[in-house]
Every structure is written in C-alpha cells, then in structure tokens.
Amino acid sequence: MGHIAEAVITETPDRIDRLVSEHRPGYGLARPFYHDPEIYQRDMERVFRRHxxxxxxxxxxxxxxDFEVFRIDTEQVIVTRAADGTVHAMLNVCRHRGAEVCTKPKGNARAFVCPYHAWTYGNDGNLKAARLMPKDFRREDHGLKKLHVRVVEGLIFISFAEDPLDFLEVENLLHATCGQYGWASAKVAHRESYPVDANWKLAVExxxxxxxxxxxxPEYSQTHALEQPLHMIEALNEAMEARTCALGIEVGSGNHWQTSREGREAIHAFRYALYDGVESGSEDGKAVAPxxxxxxAFDGGVTSIHLGGTTFLVCYPDHGMIYRFIPKTAESCEMELIWLVDGKAEEGRDYDLSKLTWLWKVTTEEDKTIIEHTARGVRSHYFVPGPIxxxxxxxxxxxxWYLDEIGRA
Structure with a gap:
C-alpha cells in the first residue's frame, strides 16, 4: 500500500502547476500569485535565476x-572593474564558511578579505590567500562563485544561470536602440530606489x-501620447518617425518577446510619440539635458525597451531611464530608477537635477501608491481577477510569458 500511495502522490499535479493550468486566458493572475511564498520561490528559480x-x-x-554590491532577493552580487578594465560579477559568499566577503556597499578595492577567517579574494573573484590550509588545498578551486556578465552599450547584464540564455538578439537590438542614443558614453546622473509593499509582479504589470x-x-499624460489607444496616435507616430529619419538616424525596433523555450532571451523595443511641441519627458515638455x-535635434519621440522580464529602458534624445524591478519577499519589492545623461554633461552647467528627475519621480511615486492599493486589494480572499x-x-x-516560464522546470 505504501508503494501505491507514493505512486499516486507522484502523479498528482503540483499545486502551482495546477494554478497555472487553471488560469483563464485573457484575465489577470489569481490571488496566490501575488502573495504565496512557494510561488515566490518558484519565481526566483524560474524567472530570476533563468533570465x-x-x-x-x-x-x-x-x-x-571600483566595486558595488547589488541585492536581489537573498542574493548579494559584487560587481567590479578589475585591473585590466574588465567587468566581473560574483556572489558575496565566502567559499569557506559562507560569510560576506565584501562588507561595504561600494568603493574601490583590489581585494576583498573575509572578516571571518581572512580568506582573501582578488576583485576578479579568484582566491589569493587562505590562511593555514593544508598543502594539498587548491586556491584555484575555491574562488568566489562568478556570474555570467555582458556589457552592451554601457549596460551591465548578469545571469545566475549555469548555461545562460542566448543574448545575441538582445545585443543587436540594444545597439540599434540605446546605441543611437549614445548610452555607451553616458553616465549616471541620479539613482533612486522606491520600496514597494507588493509582490514584484504587481509592479511590473x-x-x-x-x-x-x-x-x-496626469503629469505624464500631458506630454506622452502613449496614454492614448494606438489607433489614436498613429498620425503622431508617423510624424515622429519622419523627423527621426530626417535627422539621418534609424532607431531600431523589434519584437523578440519570447519565452526561454528556445534558449533565447526576450526583448521588445518599440517607439511612440510625444505630443506636438514636446521635446522630452519633463514637467513642461522642454529639454532637460544636452x-x-x-x-x-529633438524628434518628438521615445524609444521603450522591455527586456528579460525585469528590466525596462526609456530613451529620450537628451536623457535615458533604466527601470529595475527587484524582488525582496513574496509581498515586497523595490523599484530602482537610474537617470542617464551624456558623459560630458555637468550638473549645474548642462542640467538641473531637479528638472531632470521631476517627471519620473512624480510618476513613480504615483505608481508606488497605486501598486500598494492593488496589493492590499488582492489580499482579499474574495478577489477574482477581471478581464484584461x-x-x-x-x-x-x-x-x-510569466506563466509559461514558471510552468516549466
């Protein structure tokens, strides 16, 4: 009887798989997807550690x-620039007993010394010294766990996967989009993080x-035509593309939004217009940086990029935005905004930081409020998702896309 019972249990559909299979096409996600700890752990395994x-x-x-430590869920990632200029990413976990080897959030260091037993790692992750270990100990076998890294148009990408998804379509489309906006030679003007009391998917959705x-x-909608249905802004989009071409620029777009079934990363880039006379994303629609x-010249348009499920990019002719969605727990996340300007631009001379950041600060505060309203609502046992x-x-x-990702091991 024990063997029979075991066989029945083995064949019973996984609870999460059952929820995936029961999803109603054309509708939003059911309540458990926004608060269930087991679903959150599967999100980490099949979305965040895959993409x-x-x-x-x-x-x-x-x-x-230079180095900086980044946190995603329970993971800490040290990103460094080594002596030869290469960029590395590694887990902040000593290979001896697991202590954090880097205890500062950012700085400049050639090596990291574990505060527990003084194992010493170079900023490329290689183990340089391990006190009082036996003669047969091999330092080369105990470097920090390294992550896959790609640097494209100034953007640093990491993957936790042992065998990462093919990145070629992403690289090509980033060259055709961010490359036209000069992101490789840009610099960070400002960064701001917004803690959100909501599951990460509510923030992304x-x-x-x-x-x-x-x-x-209302502030965003005064300048950005995307707040209208597509058929109502087709003429604006056509005029935008004509201005872009007149500048001798071909900003790419392309839809490679795909699941990981074929082993490739997902990316979708599209263009949309600002309203007539609007130059950039700002309070008054005027330029905020060189x-x-x-x-x-300004083409009156925006390029938007959705990448890998957690990364979103916005390109204006005078500045750029990186939007990162960072899971913390099943019911909390963080949104980090990064403002980019030309690498030679100087604050106070070429741009006013308050004007540069005004629109997306206002918009993100509003987003945080509405996302948290929604998070409180979907906790109700009586919540039933409506049609999209x-x-x-x-x-x-x-x-x-998400349901396909978590529905596959």
Missing amino acids: WHCIAHESVIANVN NYVECYHCGPAH LMGRFS APMEQNELRYID
Missing part, C-alpha cells in the same frame, strides 16, 4: 578597482500597461 538582468550602467564602476496612465498619471548620441483591457495588451503578453 538576464540589467544591474547597472557601467559608469557606476568607472575606475579600475503596472509598468507595462498605460491603460492606467490617464487616471493615475542631446545624446547621434541626435542633433485592449490597452493592457503588453500586460496580457507579460502574464502569458
């Missing part, structure tokens, strides 16, 4: 031996749709 993530712009480690922009973001990259609206097509696509 690539933009973790920073490389200007944050501009000098040789909010970001990818603009159905809420009219009601929730033009970047190949732009010699036509203007939420990117959210619908994201939900389908």
Whole structure:
C-alpha cells in the first residue's frame, strides 16, 4: 500500500502547476500569485535565476578597482572593474564558511578579505590567500562563485544561470536602440530606489500597461501620447518617425518577446510619440539635458525597451531611464530608477537635477501608491481577477510569458 500511495502522490499535479493550468486566458493572475511564498520561490528559480538582468550602467564602476554590491532577493552580487578594465560579477559568499566577503556597499578595492577567517579574494573573484590550509588545498578551486556578465552599450547584464540564455538578439537590438542614443558614453546622473509593499509582479504589470496612465498619471499624460489607444496616435507616430529619419538616424525596433523555450532571451523595443511641441519627458515638455548620441535635434519621440522580464529602458534624445524591478519577499519589492545623461554633461552647467528627475519621480511615486492599493486589494480572499483591457495588451503578453516560464522546470 505504501508503494501505491507514493505512486499516486507522484502523479498528482503540483499545486502551482495546477494554478497555472487553471488560469483563464485573457484575465489577470489569481490571488496566490501575488502573495504565496512557494510561488515566490518558484519565481526566483524560474524567472530570476533563468533570465538576464540589467544591474547597472557601467559608469557606476568607472575606475579600475571600483566595486558595488547589488541585492536581489537573498542574493548579494559584487560587481567590479578589475585591473585590466574588465567587468566581473560574483556572489558575496565566502567559499569557506559562507560569510560576506565584501562588507561595504561600494568603493574601490583590489581585494576583498573575509572578516571571518581572512580568506582573501582578488576583485576578479579568484582566491589569493587562505590562511593555514593544508598543502594539498587548491586556491584555484575555491574562488568566489562568478556570474555570467555582458556589457552592451554601457549596460551591465548578469545571469545566475549555469548555461545562460542566448543574448545575441538582445545585443543587436540594444545597439540599434540605446546605441543611437549614445548610452555607451553616458553616465549616471541620479539613482533612486522606491520600496514597494507588493509582490514584484504587481509592479511590473503596472509598468507595462498605460491603460492606467490617464487616471493615475496626469503629469505624464500631458506630454506622452502613449496614454492614448494606438489607433489614436498613429498620425503622431508617423510624424515622429519622419523627423527621426530626417535627422539621418534609424532607431531600431523589434519584437523578440519570447519565452526561454528556445534558449533565447526576450526583448521588445518599440517607439511612440510625444505630443506636438514636446521635446522630452519633463514637467513642461522642454529639454532637460544636452542631446545624446547621434541626435542633433529633438524628434518628438521615445524609444521603450522591455527586456528579460525585469528590466525596462526609456530613451529620450537628451536623457535615458533604466527601470529595475527587484524582488525582496513574496509581498515586497523595490523599484530602482537610474537617470542617464551624456558623459560630458555637468550638473549645474548642462542640467538641473531637479528638472531632470521631476517627471519620473512624480510618476513613480504615483505608481508606488497605486501598486500598494492593488496589493492590499488582492489580499482579499474574495478577489477574482477581471478581464484584461485592449490597452493592457503588453500586460496580457507579460502574464502569458510569466506563466509559461514558471510552468516549466
């Protein structure tokens, strides 16, 4: 009887798999996806440890031996620039007893010394010294756990996967988009983190749709035509593309939004117009910084990029935005915003930081409020997801993508 019972249990569908299979197409996610600790752990295993993530712009480690520590869920990642200029990413976990080897959030160091037993690692992750170990101990076998790293157009990407997803389509599209805006030679003007009392998916779902922009973001909606349905802004988009071409610039777009089934990373880049007379994303629609990259004038447009499920990029001709979504627990996350400007621009001379950051600070504070309203609502045992609206097509696509990812081991 014991063997029979065991066989029955083995064949019973996993509880999470059952929830995935019961999802109603065209509708939002059910309540457990936003608070269940077991689903959160599967998210970490099958989304965050499978896909690539933009973790920073490389200007944050501009000098040789610079480093910074980044946190995702329970993981700590040390990102460094070694003596030869190469960028490395490694886990902040000593290979002896697991202590944190880097105890400062950022700085400049050629080596990290574990405070527990003084094992010493170079900033490339290699173990340099281990006190009083036996003669047959091999230092080369005990370096810090290294992560895969790609640097494209100044953006540092990491992957926790042993065999990471193919990144070629991402690289090509980033060259065609961020490359035209000069992101490789940009610098970080400002960074700000927003703690959110909500599951990370509620934050991402909010970001990818603009159905809420009219009601929730009056400031954004005064300048960005994306708050209108696509058929209502086609003429604006056509005029934007004509201006871009007249500048001799071809900003790429492309839809490679795909699950990891084929072993490739997902990316989707698209363009949309600002309203007539608007130059950039700012309080009054006027420029807030010097033009970047190949732009010699404003084209009245924006390039938006969705990448790998957790990274979102916004390109204006005079500045750029990196949006990172960082899980903390099943019911909390963090949104980090990174503002980019031309690498030669100087604060106070070329841009006013308060004007540069105004729009996306206001918009993100509003997002934080509405996401937390939603998080409190979906905790209700009586919450039943409703149908996705036509203007939420990117959210619908994201939900389908997410369910496919966590539905596969």
